[in-house]
Amino acid sequence: MAASPSTARAINDRLALRLLQDEGPLTAAQLKTLTGLSRPTVADLVDRLSGSGLVHVVGEAGAERRGPNAKLYGLVADRAHLAALDVRTRSVAVTVTDLLGTPLAEATAPVGEDAGTGPAVEKAVALLERTAKDAGVERLHSVAVGAPGLIDPETGELRDTTGLPAWHRRLVAVLQERLPAQVLVENETNLAAVAELREGAAVGREDFVLLWLGLGIGAAVVLGGRLRRGASGGAGEIGFLPVPGTSGLPSATGCDGGFHELVSTVAVEALAAAHGLDPARALTSGHGPFLDALARRLAVGAAAVAAVLDPGCVVLAGETGHQGGxxxxxxxxxxxxxxxxxxxxxxxxxxxxxAVLRGALLRARDAAQDALFP
Incomplete structure (x- = not known):
C-alpha cells in the first residue's frame, strides 16, 4: 500500500535532515541528487523545514553560481543542546554540544573511592551544570550517560550489578529529576562500539565485536549494523567467560577465574612486571615477548567470540587496546x-x-533528532 501524502512528506523530510546532519550544508540540487526526489518535492521540503526552524541558509555554493540554486542549507545548530557523560568508577567526563555535535564546553572531575553515594552524585551533577553554564546553555534537550554495568532491555535502566558504585545508578535518577531533558543511559562498551561503527575503526563494517580491555572486561556485539544486547542486556559479558590458564571458574557474583583474570588492567600490569617492565609503559615499549604473551591471552577470548559469532572483525578498545595500538x-x-x-x-x-563519550554524544544526538525531526 502506498504511503499517504503526509507520511511521504515525513519520510522525505527525515531523509533530508539526516543528509544535512551527515554531509553538512547542501544545495537544493545536491539534496535532489542524494535523495532522488523531484525538484518541486525538494523545494517544498526545504520551505517546510525552513518554516519549522530546523533548516536555514548558511551560505552559497561558490561565487560562480549566484542565485536561488546556489543557496546552501544547513541545520539550525542551536535548535537544541546536548550533553554526554562518561561515568567511570573513579571519574566523570562531560561534554556539551549543539545539535550538530560541535563541542561547546568539556570538563572532567575525579570521584574518590571513599566518596559516599550522595556526594558523588552531587559532584557529577554539579560538573554537568557547570559545564552547560560555561557553554552558555540554559536548557539541555537530551543527555546520554555511558556507564559500566548491565542495562535492562525492558526499562532502559542501569541494573544493580555487584562491584559497581551505587552512585552510578542513583546519578541517572537524579539527572532525570533535576533536568528538563530526556536522560538516557547505556553501557559504556556498547557506546564505544557505536562510536567505532560510525566514526572509528569499524566504519564500513556491518559485523564486528568490540573488546573493552581495562579495569573491567566486556564486549559489544554489532551484527547487521545493529547493536545486539541479548535477552537480559548481558550480551558481551566476556569477563565471565571460562578460559584455561586461570585460577578456577567464574561465578554468578564474580569473574575471578574468567577471561577477566587474564586480561584486565591488573593482569596486564602483573604480566608486564613478570617481564621486567614498567607496567605504566609496557604496552608502548615495543617489548616483543611481553606483547606476544599478552596477545596469546587476548586471542583465547577472541577465538571464543569468533567460534560463536563469526563477526569477521574484532576491535581492541579500552586502555589496553588503545595503548597497545x-x-x-x-x-x-x-x-x-x-x-x-x-x-x-x-x-x-x-x-x-x-570512544565512550563520543558514543554517548551520538546517542544523545540521535534521540534529539528523533524528537525534533518530523
Whole structure:
C-alpha cells in the first residue's frame, strides 16, 4: 500500500535532515541528487523545514553560481543542546554540544573511592551544570550517560550489578529529576562500539565485536549494523567467560577465574612486571615477548567470540587496546589465526579514550533528532 501524502512528506523530510546532519550544508540540487526526489518535492521540503526552524541558509555554493540554486542549507545548530557523560568508577567526563555535535564546553572531575553515594552524585551533577553554564546553555534537550554495568532491555535502566558504585545508578535518577531533558543511559562498551561503527575503526563494517580491555572486561556485539544486547542486556559479558590458564571458574557474583583474570588492567600490569617492565609503559615499549604473551591471552577470548559469532572483525578498545595500538592488534590477529579456522581481522581502536563519550554524544544526538525531526 502506498504511503499517504503526509507520511511521504515525513519520510522525505527525515531523509533530508539526516543528509544535512551527515554531509553538512547542501544545495537544493545536491539534496535532489542524494535523495532522488523531484525538484518541486525538494523545494517544498526545504520551505517546510525552513518554516519549522530546523533548516536555514548558511551560505552559497561558490561565487560562480549566484542565485536561488546556489543557496546552501544547513541545520539550525542551536535548535537544541546536548550533553554526554562518561561515568567511570573513579571519574566523570562531560561534554556539551549543539545539535550538530560541535563541542561547546568539556570538563572532567575525579570521584574518590571513599566518596559516599550522595556526594558523588552531587559532584557529577554539579560538573554537568557547570559545564552547560560555561557553554552558555540554559536548557539541555537530551543527555546520554555511558556507564559500566548491565542495562535492562525492558526499562532502559542501569541494573544493580555487584562491584559497581551505587552512585552510578542513583546519578541517572537524579539527572532525570533535576533536568528538563530526556536522560538516557547505556553501557559504556556498547557506546564505544557505536562510536567505532560510525566514526572509528569499524566504519564500513556491518559485523564486528568490540573488546573493552581495562579495569573491567566486556564486549559489544554489532551484527547487521545493529547493536545486539541479548535477552537480559548481558550480551558481551566476556569477563565471565571460562578460559584455561586461570585460577578456577567464574561465578554468578564474580569473574575471578574468567577471561577477566587474564586480561584486565591488573593482569596486564602483573604480566608486564613478570617481564621486567614498567607496567605504566609496557604496552608502548615495543617489548616483543611481553606483547606476544599478552596477545596469546587476548586471542583465547577472541577465538571464543569468533567460534560463536563469526563477526569477521574484532576491535581492541579500552586502555589496553588503545595503548597497545596496531602492533598489539596485529599480534592478536596472528595468534587468533592459529587458533581458529574462521578468518577474523583484529583492529585497534581509532577513537581511544574518547570512544565512550563520543558514543554517548551520538546517542544523545540521535534521540534529539528523533524528537525534533518530523
Amino acid at each position: 596496531p602492533e598489539l592488534a596485529a599480534r592478536v590477529e596472528a595468534e587468533l589465526a592459529a587458533l581458529s579456522p574462521l578468518r577474523t581481522e583484529v583492529r585497534a581502536t581509532t577513537l581511544g579514550d574518547a
